[in-house]
Amino acid sequence: MGKRNNIQSIRLQHGLSEALKCFTDDYDQLSEVAGWLIHISTLLDPDENPSRTGDEVENELVEYLDQLLEQNKDNPTLFIFASKIRKTTRNYASGLFHTYDLPALPRTNNDRESEFRGLNQRLLRTTGQKGATKRMIQCSGAWELIPRPGNLEETISAFSSVDMEVFREE
Structure with a gap:
């Protein structure tokens, strides 16, 4: 029984090796592209480089992409x-680069985007609707900027204190 399993394992290994040979070129090329992206990430990282202006960073990146x-x-x-990366960078x-000119300015707005994602998740969780409620809130004002209540009781209290006529006018 052990010898039979060993022969099957050898056949399986041989079959997998042959099958993987078909993807060697693709893997090598994708690995090269992954290396480009790592290099671009390092190029853009302000902590990995000396202080530079936005124009300097942009020029370095464009030069690398042209290369x-x-x-x-x-x-x-x-x-x-390479063309797709270059086109996306242009878009x-x-x-992308103005944040290097102001050291205190964060390079991304991920925290702000997280707030909007959180708003969308809360809307879906509390209303069960995606479109209509979201459009109503967007038309009604910038609700996402108001600190949200911490629990159900605070939520009920906050909404109870709003005059519906004032809300409609707003």
């Missing part, structure tokens, strides 16, 4: 990846 395009012009797959450039 990738030039190096990979004979490899269609890698050229497509976001207007909001």
